[in-house]
Amino acid sequence: MRVVVYRxxxxxxxxxxxxxxxxxxxxxxRDTVCDADFLLVTAARYHGTPATGxxxxxxxxxxxxxxxxxxxxxxxxxxxxxxAAEIEEIVSTGRELRVHTVEVCxxxxxxxxxxxxxxxxx
Ligand SMILES: [Zn+2]
Numbered sequence: 001m002r003v004v005v006y007r008x009x010x011x012x013x014x015x016x017x018x019x020x021x022x023x024x025x026x027x028x029x030r031d032t033v034c035d036a037d038f039l040l041v042t043a044a045r046y047h048g049t050p051a052t053g054x055x056x057x058x059x060x061x062x063x064x065x066x067x068x069x070x071x072x073x074x075x076x077x078x079x080x081x082x083x084a085a086e087i088e089e090i091v092s093t094g095r096e097l098r099v100h101t102v103e104v105c106x107x108x109x110x111x112x113x114x115x116x117x118x119x120x121x122x
Contacts, residue, residue, distance in 0.1 A: 004091045006099075009117040016103075016112045020056050033057060036104050036111040040066070043081035044104035051103055058108035065114070066104055071097035087119060096120040 022028045034057060036044075048064030055063045066081050073095045082090070087099060099119050104111045 003122045004088050004119050005122055006117045006119050009115055011115045012113045013115075016114065019112065023057070030057065030108075034105075034109040034111075036109040040102070040104055040111055041106050041109060043068075044106050047081040047083055048104060055105040055108060055110055057110040058105060060105055060107040062107050063103060063105050063110075066102050068100040068102060069097045070100065071095065073097075091119050091121050094121060 019028070019033060023030065023033045043066050044064040048066045051063040051065045053063065054061050067084065067087060069080060069082050069087060069090070070078050072078075074090070074097060077090070078097075087097070090097065097119055098116055100116045101114045102111055103114050
């Protein structure tokens with residue numbers, strides 16, 4: 001049985017709330033908060049899983065969470081979107097990586113890093 005251990009989690013919920021508060025107050029424009037590029041939106045469509053709740057900007061129910069992996073030992077896989085199953089597969093080969101969970105709305109292109117965590121095999 002393969003078991004992935006997740007540790008050293010860093011939450012970015014505070015930054016997200018802070019940015020949304022500034023947007024609601026008119027301090028930042030919608031273009032600034034809704035700046036997901038083509039790659040991110042495509043990754044959200046094909047690799048994303050439905051997020052809990054609706055988009056905080058446009059209230060669409062299409063909001064998704066995408067997992068991006070980063071790591072020195074990953075080679076060209078570093079900086080790509082992966083499913084949870086693929087991450088488990090990679091970790092089972094003994095490699096350690098950082099997983100960034102990014103919230104993306106394909107409708108208005110809102111996006112924000114939610115949390116990052118280290119993943120490794122037991
Ligand atoms: Zn949206």
